[in-house]
Amino acid sequence: MRADAKKNYSRILEVARQVLIEEGSDASMRDIARRSEVGLATLLRHFPTRESLFEALLSTNLDSLTQKAVELESSHPADEALRTWIREWVEFAQSYRGVVTMMAAAHTDPASALYASCAAVHSTSARLLSNAQAEGTARPDMNGDDLFALMTALGWAVDQPSFAPRADHLVHLITSTVFASRVNFQISNGVRSQ
Structure with missing residues (x-):
């Protein structure tokens, strides 16, 4: 160049x-x-395209975010790593207004310039969820698609001026859902725990 x-x-x-x-x-x-x-x-x-501009702009941030997940995996219990990852995601979402909506649209479109970044976020969050499930701290009825959808919804919500002041509370609600205890999960599904 x-x-x-x-x-x-x-x-x-x-x-x-x-x-x-x-x-x-x-x-x-x-x-x-x-x-x-x-x-x-x-x-x-x-x-x-607008997406190619945002991909170039965001790739460094998203690379750092996925690298942070690797560090969390090696230094924290699985549930704590996933909780921290979700908070990091929310901080990212709050930094770039409207980008989460673009990522939600791009995550199933391989032709999108944002697809690779979305795929990295999706696979990283799915891996962290799987680790927490293996540890027995995350609810077993979720998969990576579910978590990505919840993170995207949370990212969209905290991007809205009316919800932004409640970001910490919303993160707590979502993580409480992800980390519902096994007993609560069994009762809510009509299975009596022993």
């Missing part, structure tokens, strides 16, 4: 990050180009 193209690329990402924080994922590509002081054609040459 030529020096001027590399400079434009870096500037676009820097501006896009700021615009995403300020305006959310519906920000205009034209506005990002204008604020980056490049033409729309230059922006589109680097990032032909």
Whole structure:
């Protein structure tokens, strides 16, 4: 990449990050180009779609998030690792308005530029859930798809101004659901525990 193209690329990402924080994922590509002081054609040459721009922007954060899961797995009990992972996910979701909605749409679309990142988040959360289930601390009737759906719903909720102040409480409610005790699970399903 030529020096001027590399400079434009870096500037676009820097501006896009700021615009995403300020305006959310519906920000205009034209506005990002204008604020980056490049033409729309230059922006589109680097990032032909909104998803490709956000993938480039978010990949570092999502890579760090999945790396954090690896660290948690090796240093914490399985239930604590999963609880912490969910909180880290919520912090990520609160940092980039509207991105969770895009990720929810992209996670089943292999043609999406965000698909690989979504797949990494999905497989990481599924692995952490499986570890907690093996330990006997997470409810056994959930799978990775269920957890990804709950995390996405939680990410969407805390992205809304009316729910953002209740983020900690909402995280507690979701994690309480994930970590329902075996006795509670058996009773709620009509099975009397011994």
